[in-house]
Amino acid sequence: MEEIDTVCAADMLPVRAHEADAGADLKAARDVAIRRGDTAKVSTGVRVSIPEGCFGLLAARSSLCGRGLMMLSGVGIIDSGYTGEIQVPLANVGNRTQHVAAGERIAQLIIVPCELPTFRRVDELEDTERGEGGFGSTGVE
Numbered sequence: 001m002e003e004i005d006t007v008c009a010a011d012m013l014p015v016r017a018h019e020a021d022a023g024a025d026l027k028a029a030r031d032v033a034i035r036r037g038d039t040a041k042v043s044t045g046v047r048v049s050i051p052e053g054c055f056g057l058l059a060a061r062s063s064l065c066g067r068g069l070m071m072l073s074g075v076g077i078i079d080s081g082y083t084g085e086i087q088v089p090l091a092n093v094g095n096r097t098q099h100v101a102a103g104e105r106i107a108q109l110i111i112v113p114c115e116l117p118t119f120r121r122v123d124e125l126e127d128t129e130r131g132e133g134g135f136g137s138t139g140v141e
Contacts, residue, residue, distance in 0.1 A: 004111060005049040012045045014109050023059060023108025026086060032100045034092040039072060041087040042106055050080040050111060057110040058088065064106065068094020071107060078109075 006013060014024035029045035043139050050056050056078030060071035072089035088107045100106060130138075 004051075007047040008045050011103070014048075023110045025061070025071070026088065027107040028059075028088075028100045028102055028106050029056060030102045033097055034069065034090060034100065035067075035097045036092050036095055039087050039089060039091045041098075042100055044086045044088060044106070046086045046109075047083055048086070048109070049083060050078060052080045054111050054113050055079055056086075057084065057112050059108045059110060059117055061105055061107060064090070067098050068092055068096075069098055069100070072101075098137050111112045 009029075012029060014026055016024050026044045026046060029043040032040050032042050034040045048056065056076075058071070058076030058078060060074065064070070070091050070093055072091050076089075078086065086109070089105065090100070127141055
């Protein structure tokens with residue numbers, strides 16, 4: 001995969017900060033103020049054509065968390081059939097209104113190949129060493 005068809009303004013094209021980076025930065029298309037405790041879907045002005053057999057993974061930028069802004073749901077999945085505008089859902093968990101400026105980098109888009117298996121219902125699963133252990137069952141160190 002070499003190129004992803006992208007509809008956006010020239011200055012909003014997703015760009016990697018470094019050539020070998022996995023994520024391409026997405027920017028806010030316009031200024032947004034998010035009051036403490038509120039959420040907002042921040043427009044990027046970007047639409048992409050993700051190839052079949054891949055999906056887009058929308059990930060938060062770590063620079064936002066220092067300001068009390070978090071991407072809702074932590075990550076987002078963009079299916080190959082979706083060609084609408086990518087919007088970034090941000091929540092302000094800080095103590096004051098946060099302003100997101102037009103052109104500010106707000107998320108990263110990663111294009112990931114994926115398997116598309118079907119699910120088969122069975123009555124039980126094969127035993128494994130871990131079994132049902134989860135949520136810290138392997139220890140905290």
